[in-house]
Amino acid sequence: VPELPEVETIRLALVPALVGRRVASVRLLRPDICTPAPGAPCSPAGLLRGQRVRALDRRGKQLAIIADRGILLVHLGMTGSLSALGPGQAPARPNHLHAIWTLDDGRRLVFRDPRRFGGLWPLPGPDALAARWATLGPDALRISGPGLRARCGASARPIKAALLDQAVTAGIGNIYADEALFASGIHPATPAASLGKVDFLRLASAIRATLRQAIRRGGSTIRDYVNSAGQPGTAQTRHAVYGRSGKPCLRCQRRLAAIRLAGRATVFCPHCQPRRKS
DNA sequence: AACACCGCCTGAGCGC
């Protein structure tokens, strides 16, 4: 469930704990969650041991821990979390811990992921990171109407499928796709190519506003997402459609409908997001 | 080439 707002919330919280610190030691408890790259294997060195953290960067849902001589790319997948623990502080949940970094100030960074859809990708440096991120579309926090249109405006796919495609724009998952489509009054099954310039402007602006607002609320806690300090977010209390199938639309009070689209549960308001011709 | 679909994986929630 961590989408862009949850990953950005984690990034913002980890910056003060990690940047400037040196990684004293690393334990990789489940080697299979780590995917080695040439020049940066899943060795302690590849996992940043002995290196000083310089910055935390993000593109879409991917988080990059940038150190002196290497970069560690982190995907949280469905259930991943990354938490900073004080010296001697025990993790809130001790199971499914896959990697633990001990920093030079005694604090620890813990990667936990019950379902293991997430993982770690050690990279040798900025060029390798740029190459990976070149496969992603623009970050959804900064997507523009023309930018979105350029990347999917000729496609026959349902607009929701396009929004979930990280090569179109990076960072949107099932929750915020439904929320942004509701906010812009667009039926999720609308073929992307049948949307006009103005629709794309409205949609891109709804995406940015929806994501920004969720970041302000610390992200959405749906199942077990917590930020890096172990705190849940509150954005889920503001969802207009996600998880509200059959409940009244917050705008028109009619029943919200549920369909399956691109293999995902999809909730929308048939009245506020009418299907259009052509 | 573009797009649909499967399978990975665990825990929550449900019906009986």
Next chain:
DNA sequence: TGCGCTCAGGCGGTGT
């Protein structure tokens, strides 16, 4: 109370 089933979905791989 407990069991077994379904569902949740990001993403890489495979099929059409």
